[in-house]
Amino acid sequence: MSDLHLHNSYTRQKEKFEALVPGHVGLYVCGPTVSGESHLGHARPYITFDIVYRYLRHLGYRVRYVRNITDAGHFEEEGREAEDKVSKKAQLERMEPMELVHKYTNLYHWGMHRFNCEEPSIEPTATGHIIEQINMIQDIIAKGYAYEVNGSVYFDVKKYAETYPYGKLSGRVLDDLLETTRDLEGQDEKRNKVDFALWKNAPPEHIMRWTSPWGEGFPGWHIECSAMSSKYLGETFDIHGGGMDLLFPHHESEIAQSTIAHGHAPVRYWMHNNMITINGKKMGKSYNNVIKLTELFTGEHPMLEQAYHPMVVRFYILQTHYRSTLDFSNEALQASERAFRRLWEAYEVLQELQHPGNTVPADGELDGQVRTWCHECKEFMDDDFNTAKVIANLFEMAPVINGIKGGQVAAGALSADTFALLQDTFKTYLVDILGMQAMQEQQTDKLDKVLALLIEMRKDARTRKDFATSDQIRNKLAEAGVLLKDEKDGTVSYTIE
């Protein structure tokens, strides 16, 4: 069906993608924990896998894209004291877990929408799948790979490792882990330090709790993904994605749980995006260096020199390969903003251009070059989703487009076929696959008419050589964020910042 190759984190190699069920792809991506606001670092996986989702569909696959919402666990709202959760408080003063989760889920959806990320096919919540998780845990206990202690259930990693290749995904060696794992609370309940919780007993003040065969508690962090992915995608599915920081312990644990529950490994291809760094350090809660999406879009953050449009951020992320780290800086974002504006304008110009209709190109060399650039886009995407190279090729073609409009390139330089290919390539890759869209809102007719009037008045002034008036109109509009451009053919167009 395709020549798609992708880097499989499990084998650390690029592999040809073969769908388990021909024509269909099951894609699971670890979604957000909705106990706080999404930040720039979170944007990366969702944009990365939005590209994967879009490209797989472009290749003709029917994709079921499942991305969970982690809304169960040991939650605290950002900035609030833990005491808030203590049930002694009056009902309305107390933070309701559902309230918190709902607030941040909405905020997350708002962010994804602004980034023009497609919605997943299914967005299951951990709290909506407690039964499935309990069932899976019971199954693992029955098979002898988990044990209960004081109302909590732990997975027996040491036993698992006797038979299965524990640590392969993350490159861990069990013996090393046994020595280096730190002492944490609850360790004394575990048989071995490396064991992880499938179910946690809830202390009295804990606000999220469900009844289970082991008493009141809440599910461990890893089990939800195993339970939900197998429910919606089957015991084995094609692609599982997430951030590199989830390799261990999260994904390693998922493999272990699912392998015991189902008798075989759950995932055929693991994909992991790299981190966004800031001043060379990973952006993350623990480093206290996050820029929230709301801050990013408004520019209200000490580290931000200006606001950055979601499309600029998306473009900036796609200019780098998803497996490389990407360092945040105002300079980099500003460069992306200018770059994207230019490329998007070329795209808009291209849609308006008319081809003279010649079937033989006036410039055979350029014609061939453009065809190559266009065809390479597919090769680049097939090679582990190399969006950076796709964008580079689109930039190669921007001068051709602008040149045709500006007259530096002959209108018939390209054949009609090649011109159509060029138009299609921009639409397909820039819009459909990379998911870029205009930064500015669609103009209203009223504004358009007002500007047409001003442009007409300026044109009159210019023919009278009354440049004081014409420049005043242009400058005042510029102050208001409307930029006029005198085109070669004498017409005037405008862009709104």
Added chain:
RNA sequence: GGUCGCGUGGCCGAGUGGCUAGGCACAGGUCUGCAAAACCUCCUACAGCGGUUCGACUCCGCUCGCGACCUCCA
């Protein structure tokens, strides 16, 4: 400490055993009443030291520097 990864021109960033990615910035030019935009030109880098090779930025080794994971983490 263990495991893994990275180090590219002013900045951001692809990528490859020989065939100058791309973007942003800078500089010069064309066009324009001026400007902006656009177009053309300029800017040839790959941490250091060895090795393999006809040839390495690309492979191997060492050194230095940086980071990620090992704990919630996208």
